[in-house]
Structures are given as structure tokens and as C-alpha cells.
Amino acid sequence: MTALALAAPAVDGPAVNGRRVERAARLALLGELACFPKPGLVSFVDAGSHADMDATSFLRSVIGLSGYFHDMAAAGAAGAGFAALNRIGRVAEVAMFRATGGVNTHRGAVFALGLLAAAAGAAGEGAGPDELCALVAERWGAAVLAARGDEQSHGAAVRKRYGAPGAREEAAAGFPTVTRHALPAWRAARRKGADPATAAVQAFFASVAALEDTNLLHRGGVEGLAHARAAAAGFLDAGGVLAPGWHARALAVHRGFVARRLSPGGSADILAATLFLLALAEG
Numbered sequence: 001m002t003a004l005a006l007a008a009p010a011v012d013g014p015a016v017n018g019r020r021v022e023r024a025a026r027l028a029l030l031g032e033l034a035c036f037p038k039p040g041l042v043s044f045v046d047a048g049s050h051a052d053m054d055a056t057s058f059l060r061s062v063i064g065l066s067g068y069f070h071d072m073a074a075a076g077a078a079g080a081g082f083a084a085l086n087r088i089g090r091v092a093e094v095a096m097f098r099a100t101g102g103v104n105t106h107r108g109a110v111f112a113l114g115l116l117a118a119a120a121g122a123a124g125e126g127a128g129p130d131e132l133c134a135l136v137a138e139r140w141g142a143a144v145l146a147a148r149g150d151e152q153s154h155g156a157a158v159r160k161r162y163g164a165p166g167a168r169e170e171a172a173a174g175f176p177t178v179t180r181h182a183l184p185a186w187r188a189a190r191r192k193g194a195d196p197a198t199a200a201v202q203a204f205f206a207s208v209a210a211l212e213d214t215n216l217l218h219r220g221g222v223e224g225l226a227h228a229r230a231a232a233a234g235f236l237d238a239g240g241v242l243a244p245g246w247h248a249r250a251l252a253v254h255r256g257f258v259a260r261r262l263s264p265g266g267s268a269d270i271l272a273a274t275l276f277l278l279a280l281a282e283g
């Protein structure tokens with residue numbers, strides 16, 4: 001048990017697949033960071049639309065979160081309710097901010113992948129991506145929506161101003177952007193011959209085209225969100241990563257986002273959740 005688990009209730013759950021869950025989550029966060037071109041976001045190539053963080057911030061954050069996903073899987077296996085999961089998540093957020101010097105790298109991922117890790121623990125071996133997403137909705141969805149969040153967050157400001165749904169609604173609905181958009185896009189690209197890293201680019205664009213991303217609304221307002229979704233849909237309509245010249249087109253979208261300071265952070269989390277579910281399914 002790690003220090004993060006001190007926030008959890010004392011439970012003696014059955015033997016869980018915690019190590020496998022932890023490994024899959026780390027692979028997913030690193031895979032998301034490595035994915036490029038990923039318009040507006042930080043990668044090993046550049047910092048996209050961000051002045052306060054770079055790839056090193058994300059690597060520090062991943063290390064700072066060590067043990068968190070294992071603990072969420074163990075808590076899920078022990079039948080933890082939302083309040084217990086949330087306590088573990090809040091401690092992980094503190095660890096993330098300590099690791100990055102106060103920069104929000106993975107708040108959304110702590111939340112989304114944390115819930116999915118708990119579902120993986122609860123379901124045990126063999127549950128597929130759709131089942132895990134549905135389990136989050138079924139078991140914790142109502143409590144997720146009922147929870148009082150941080151009233152000062154960017155997400156809260158966007159909710160107040162535009163009435164837009166955000167990370168909570170996505171989780172409570174069983175991650176529809178993952179199951180209906182990003183995951184099918186990744187699988188279709190792989191079936192047609194794309195390698196896993198290129199399929200991740202396709203999954204990312206599919207998410208941007210579909211998601212009401214509170215980060216895009218926060219930085220760019222309704223116009224920024226519309227621009228981002230239309231640019232992503234245009235890339236996919238032109239054949240996405242399966243069409244010749246795709247890399248240059250994706251790069252042009254990236255540059256357009258950077259020029260407008262747009263950052264689709266919600267889609268970064270959707271991609272990480274997708275890669276997490278795929279890594280878990282691979283074992």
C-alpha cells in the first residue's frame with residue numbers, strides 16, 4: 001500500500017489486479033504525452049498552447065502519481081463508494097501539484113482514469129472497455145453528479161457561463177466520448193493498417209470533433225470550441241491518418257490551435273482513458 005492509500009478506508013479487499021492497472025495507467029499517460037501531432041497540447045515535440053508546462057512537467061506528474069491507480073483498483077475491488085474514491089483522488093491531486101510545482105497537468109486524468117481503475121478493480125480480470133465504462137456510470141455515476149466540486153475551477157466557471165457539461169457528466173454517462181468516438185476510431189485505424197501511435201492521433205481527433213471540452217470553452221469561448229471541433233472534423237473527413245499527407249494536415253491544425261491558444265485538455269484525458277482501456281485489455 002502506498003502513502004496515497006492512507007486516505008482510503010481500511011479495507012481488506014480480495015487479491016486485485018492493482019499492479020496491472022497501475023502499469024496500464026502509466027502506459028496510457030505516457031502514450032498520451034507522446035502522441036503527436038495533438039493540436040494545442042504538450043508533447044515531446046513542443047508545449048503546444050501552454051506557457052507554464054512542458055513534457056518534463058508531465059513526466060514529473062506521472063511519477064508523482066505513482067501508486068495512485070493501484071490504490072484505486074484496490075479500493076474498487078474492496079467495494080469502495082464514491083466518497084472513499086474521491087478522498088484517494090484528492091490526495092493524488094495534491095501529489096500531482098507537488099510534483100509539478102503547482103501546475104495542473106493531470107487533474108482530469110486523475111479523475112477519469114481513477115474511476116476506470118476502480119472499475120477495473122471491482123470487475124476483476126476479463127472485463128472489456130465497454131463494461132468498465134458502464135460500470136463507472138452504474139456504480140458511481142449518481143454520486144459523481146451529486147458531488148459538490150471546486151467552485152473556483154475553470155470547469156465550474158464554464159458550467160456557470162455556458163451551461164456546458166464537463167468531466168463529471170462524461171464519467172457519469174459511462175464515457176460516451178471514449179466508447180462511441182475515440183475507441184472506435186482507434187480500432188478502425190488499426191484495422192486499416194495504422195500503427196498504434198498513429199491510431200492514437202486518429203482517436204484524439206475523433207474526441208476533439210465530438211467532445212464539449214471545458215478547456216476549449218475556457219480558453220476560446222463558444223467560437224474557440226466551434227473552431228476546434230470543425231478543424232478536427234475536417235481532418236477526419238479528409239481521411240484522417242489514413243490519407244496521404246495526413247501528418248502535414250494534422251500539423252497545420254496544431255499550429256492553428258497554438259495561434260488561438262486553444263488547448264483541448266479534456267480530449268487529452270479521453271485519449272488517456274482510451275489508451276488505458278486498450279492497455280488493460282491487452283494484459
Ligand SMILES: CC(C)(COP(=O)(O)OP(=O)(O)OC[C@H]1O[C@@H](n2cnc3c(N)ncnc32)[C@H](O[C@H]2O[C@H](COP(=O)(O)OP(=O)(O)OP(=O)(O)O)[C@@H](O)[C@H]2O)[C@@H]1O)[C@@H](O)C(=O)NCCC(=O)NCCS
Pocket residue numbers: 082085086087088089090093104105106107108109110111112114115149150153154155156165166167168170211212213214215219263265266267268269
Ligand atoms: C470533477 C473534477 C475533474 C473537477 O472538474 P471541474 O469540471 O470542476 O473542473 P476543472 O478543474 O476545470 O477540471 C476538469 C478537467 O477535466 C478535463 N475535461 C474538460 N472537459 C472535459 C469533458 N467534457 N469531458 C472530460 N474531461 C474533461 C480537463 O482536464 C485536462 O485539462 C487540464 C488543464 O486544465 P486547466 O488547468 O483548467 O487549463 P489550462 O488551459 O491549462 O489553464 P490556464 O493555463 O488557462 O490557466 C489538464 O489537467 C487535463 O487533465 C479539465 O481540466 C475534479 O477536479 C474532481 O472532482 N476531482 C475529485 C478528485 C478525484 O479525482 N477523485 C477521484 C475519482 S472519484
Ligand SMILES: Nc1ncnc2[nH]cnc12
Pocket residue numbers: 032033040041042043048050105106263265268269
Ligand atoms: N498533453 C497535454 N497537454 C496539455 N494539457 C494536458 N492535459 C492532459 N494532458 C495534456
